[in-house]
Amino acid sequence: MIDGGEIDAAERRISGRIRRTPVAEAGADRWFKLEYLQHTGSFKARGMFNRILAAAERGELTAEGVIAASGGNAGLAVAYAARELGVPATVYVPRTAPEVKVAKLRALGATVVQEGSEYAEAYDAAIKQAADGSRLFCHAYDQPDLVAGHATLGLELLEQIPGGFDTVLVAVGGGGLMAGVASALYGHAQVIAVEPVTIPTLHSALSAGRPVDIEVSGIAADSLGARRVGDIAFETARAASVGSVLVSDDDIIAARRELWEDWRVLVEHGTAAAHAALISGAYRPADGERVVTLLCGANTNPASL
Numbered sequence: 001m002i003d004g005g006e007i008d009a010a011e012r013r014i015s016g017r018i019r020r021t022p023v024a025e026a027g028a029d030r031w032f033k034l035e036y037l038q039h040t041g042s043f044k045a046r047g048m049f050n051r052i053l054a055a056a057e058r059g060e061l062t063a064e065g066v067i068a069a070s071g072g073n074a075g076l077a078v079a080y081a082a083r084e085l086g087v088p089a090t091v092y093v094p095r096t097a098p099e100v101k102v103a104k105l106r107a108l109g110a111t112v113v114q115e116g117s118e119y120a121e122a123y124d125a126a127i128k129q130a131a132d133g134s135r136l137f138c139h140a141y142d143q144p145d146l147v148a149g150h151a152t153l154g155l156e157l158l159e160q161i162p163g164g165f166d167t168v169l170v171a172v173g174g175g176g177l178m179a180g181v182a183s184a185l186y187g188h189a190q191v192i193a194v195e196p197v198t199i200p201t202l203h204s205a206l207s208a209g210r211p212v213d214i215e216v217s218g219i220a221a222d223s224l225g226a227r228r229v230g231d232i233a234f235e236t237a238r239a240a241s242v243g244s245v246l247v248s249d250d251d252i253i254a255a256r257r258e259l260w261e262d263w264r265v266l267v268e269h270g271t272a273a274a275h276a277a278l279i280s281g282a283y284r285p286a287d288g289e290r291v292v293t294l295l296c297g298a299n300t301n302p303a304s305l
Contacts, residue, residue, distance in 0.1 A: 001236045002148045002183040010050040010148040011155055017049050017084065018152070023160045026263075029290045030278075031161060033168075035153060036267055036298035040104075043153060043177055043296045044077030044140075050149030051138050052081050060136055065089055067135040069126035071119045071173075071225050072101030073297050074140035079110035090135065092126040094118050098222055101299050118216055120227040141174030142230030150177050154184025157292060165189055165290040169283065171273040172202050172244070173224030175233025177296060182240040189292075193237065193244040194277040196220045196252060196270075201229035202237055203244040210234070219249040223270030223297055247273055251280040259295070260305055268300045 019039060024032045039045040055061045065088030068078040075091035082089035089110040093102060096117055105112045115125040119140070130137040139146060157168070168185065170178045172193040182191040193202050198218030205211045211228045229237075236242070247255075256272035258279060259265040274293050277283040285291050 001186060001239050002144060002151055002180065006144065006148040007151040007155065007184055010145070011152045013053045014046060014049045014149060014152065018046050020156055023157070023292070026293065029288065031165070031292045032265070033153070033157060033292055033294045035294060035296045036271060040073070040076040040080045041297060041299040042073040042077065043150060044073045045080060046152050047146035047149035047176060047180070048074070048077040048081040048138060051143060051145040052085055052087070052136065054145040055136050061087065062134060062136070064134045065136070066138050067126055067130045068092070068138040068140065069119065069123040070140050071222050072097050073223055073299055075105050075110065076101060076108065076299065078138045079105050079108035083109050090129070092122040094122045096222070098299070098301065100301055104299070118221070118227070119225045141176030141226065142232055144232065147176050147180045147183070147232050150180030151184040153177070153294070154181040158185070158188060161292070165292050167192060167285065167289060168292045168294060169194055169274045169277050170294050171195075171224060171270055171296060172229070172233070173199065173270065174226035175202055175229045175237070177294070178202070178242060179230070179233040179236040181294070182236050182242050186240050191240065191242045192277065192283055193242055194274045194282070195244060195246055196224060196273055197246040197248050199224050200244070200246055201226055202233065203246060205229045205234050206237065206244060219252055220268070220270040220273055223268050224273065245277050245282040247276040247280055247282050251276040251282070255279050257305060265295060266298060266300065266302060266305070267295050268297045271295050271297045
């Protein structure tokens with residue numbers, strides 16, 4: 001797990017650069033954390049700012065800037081953070097990345113390279129380009145600085161809900177957000193990972209006793225499409241006893257539609273997976289259990305509702 005000192009340092013480092021996103025009541029003993037209101041439309045800005053700033057403190061950032069691979073949201077975050085910090089950014093994305101995300105990357109000033117049909121192929125291409133060390137590589141979900149930045153979301157939650165809470169539902173792809181939140185909330189609340197049944201990265205890793213490659217498909221592949229869970233996420237899940245539940249594409253579609261129709265909240269399919277755990281019964285809270293659902297990303301096309 002990421003230790004408290006690293007999380008506190010990340011909070012100080014990114015203070016004033018990220019938004020403190022609100023919490024909304026969602027019924028008796030239920031809350032939404034509205035992280036989709038974060039810069040670039042997802043939680044990823046927290047981690048990317050911390051990754052770049054921490055690397056700069058260590059003398060690892062050069063004038064050549066940063067390079068990353070992404071299904072979309074991590075790329076947007078690194079492009080935004082790089083622009084705000086005045087360094088160049090190159091982002092590799094799969095050819096299947098939603099055009100809305102590709103257009104935003106370019107608008108943020110990033111050099112965009114489209115490679116492969118899924119995140120893993122874009123990642124391999126970016127790694128090859130970063131091998132000479134001229135640019136700082138920013139992983140989409142599996143670097144300590146990145147995860148420490150994401151953990152600041154957990155610190156916010158502890159301050160925002162009077163009386164505390166018992167459980168946080170987090171959508172998982174590569175697992176960086178889950179790892180950060182579970183680290184920040186260790187000893188305070190349990191974290192439940194929610195995954196599409198078509199992309200069970202953490203679920204498969206916990207069953208196998210190690211991260212394993214899986215096939216990637218389904219409605220949420222654009223944002224939760226990692227081929228395997230990150231090492232940090234896997235070790236954190238084991239150390240913090242993070243449970244995993246699976247939801248179907250139909251559950252995700254229904255949850256996304258409900259969030260819009262009942263709450264006027266428009267999020268990505270991957271984000272809606274966390275809410276799907278409740279409405280589908282994949283996760284059934286005990287009587288009186290206080291549950292927070294993280295709504296972590298909103299880079300989506302409204303026409304797909």
